[in-house]
Amino acid sequence: MPVKIKIEKKEKHTRARLGKLTTPHGEVETPIFMPVGTQATVKTMTPEEVKETGGRLVLSNTYHLYLRPGHDLVKEAGGLHKFMNWDGPILTDSGGFQVFSLGPLRTITEEGVEFRSHIDGSKHFFTPEKVMEIEQALGADIAMAFDECAPYPCEKEYAVAALERTTRWAERCKRVHKREDQALFGIIQGGVFPDLRERSAKELLAMDFPGYGIGGLSVGEPKELMYEVLDQLMPIMPEDKPRYLMGVGSPDCLIEGVVRGVDMFDCVLPTRIARNGTVFTHNGKLTVRNAEYARDFRPMDQQCDCYACRNYSRAYIRHLIKTDEILGIRLTTIHNLHFIQHLMQNIRQAIREDRLLEYREDFLKVFNAG
Numbered sequence: 001m002p003v004k005i006k007i008e009k010k011e012k013h014t015r016a017r018l019g020k021l022t023t024p025h026g027e028v029e030t031p032i033f034m035p036v037g038t039q040a041t042v043k044t045m046t047p048e049e050v051k052e053t054g055g056r057l058v059l060s061n062t063y064h065l066y067l068r069p070g071h072d073l074v075k076e077a078g079g080l081h082k083f084m085n086w087d088g089p090i091l092t093d094s095g096g097f098q099v100f101s102l103g104p105l106r107t108i109t110e111e112g113v114e115f116r117s118h119i120d121g122s123k124h125f126f127t128p129e130k131v132m133e134i135e136q137a138l139g140a141d142i143a144m145a146f147d148e149c150a151p152y153p154c155e156k157e158y159a160v161a162a163l164e165r166t167t168r169w170a171e172r173c174k175r176v177h178k179r180e181d182q183a184l185f186g187i188i189q190g191g192v193f194p195d196l197r198e199r200s201a202k203e204l205l206a207m208d209f210p211g212y213g214i215g216g217l218s219v220g221e222p223k224e225l226m227y228e229v230l231d232q233l234m235p236i237m238p239e240d241k242p243r244y245l246m247g248v249g250s251p252d253c254l255i256e257g258v259v260r261g262v263d264m265f266d267c268v269l270p271t272r273i274a275r276n277g278t279v280f281t282h283n284g285k286l287t288v289r290n291a292e293y294a295r296d297f298r299p300m301d302q303q304c305d306c307y308a309c310r311n312y313s314r315a316y317i318r319h320l321i322k323t324d325e326i327l328g329i330r331l332t333t334i335h336n337l338h339f340i341q342h343l344m345q346n347i348r349q350a351i352r353e354d355r356l357l358e359y360r361e362d363f364l365k366v367f368n369a370g
């Protein structure tokens with residue numbers, strides 16, 4: 001069993017759990033936030049800098065790496081760990097979300113998805129078998145099954161068809177997945193319909209995957225609706241398997257997800273908004289590129305001890321961003337990754353001390369007031 005979770009402690013007043021996730025490339029603490037490195041890099045960061053911010057498990061993406069540089073090249077380089085010089089655990093998403101997000105550039109059949117590359121318009125065909133070939137060549141510690149993510153909103157019939165196909169494709173993935181040192185996770189779909197979520201979960205639980213992604217959420221639905229779906233879904237999830245809420249999320253969603261029993265999170269938000277000159281602070285978001293910070297010589301967040309906040313002012317970082325100096329978005333990225341990892345560290349401590357609800361209240365009171 002290459003990947004397993006050991007629950008160290010359950011929080012007394014919520015479904016939150018403190019765990020240790022063991023993988024072939026080391027053990028990580030959960031709940032965990034996984035920085036996204038879509039094209040085999042957490043944008044603008046060296047692996048050492050990702051580690052310095054607290055990152056321990058990074059994500060990459062099958063769709064992107066298949067298109068460029070190609071999974072055969074990555075395999076020839078010795079696999080994704082060697083290629084990107086990351087010695088910790090890696091998870092690859094199956095690309096299910098990407099190819100379905102291509103809209104008119106893709107055609108779905110039972111066999112698989114024909115799509116045109118967003119880069120050069122060339123035609124490609126992803127089947128569950130092809131995606132497993134790619135992910136096994138990349139060699140991540142955790143590989144996600146090829147799924148169909150229903151859009152929000154969508155008719156219930158659409159969500160039924162997508163979850164049924166997701167189940168059939170999960171079986172096809174499992175049948176051809178042979179790599180012993182790689183864990184294959186199933187992905188639960190079902191849109192925002194509690195009965196469909198339960199059905200998708202039960203069908204995938206019957207296949208006994210070592211862990212489960214919860215897909216199809218944070219796709220435009222109101223946050224409260226996502227929380228409701230989790231409230232109904234999480235009680236039927238096995239205690240001894242990791243639960244990974246895919247593509248989530250902002251600080252408030254991370255806390256709310258942990259309260260409901262989620263162990264793993266990923267989101268492009270911290271790194272993406274950093275490149276737009278926006279950072280998380282303990283008083284909410286701050287867009288450091290705004291004119292009001294031109295002569296503000298304080299750090300971005302006066303409560304933060306990250307490299308950027310210890311050494312540079314808002315005025316300097318604004319100057320760098322306004323002049324397209326690459327150091328600017330590197331500093332905002334360092335800060336945002338540090339901020340999120342520090343939040344996860346505080347959440348794990350709050351679970352240890354059975355005070356997660358108090359922590360949620362205190363954090364959101366200040367963060368949302370900002």
Ligand SMILES: NCc1cc(CSc2ccccc2)c2nc(N)[nH]c(=O)c2c1
Pocket residue numbers: 036037038059060061093094095096097098144147148149187214215216217218219246247248
């Ligand atoms: N929160 C939306 C979301 C995000 C991702 C991940 S997108 C991603 C992953 C890694 C790197 C970059 C983007 C998803 N992936 C799959 N396979 N299925 C989903 O339903 C889904 C939903």
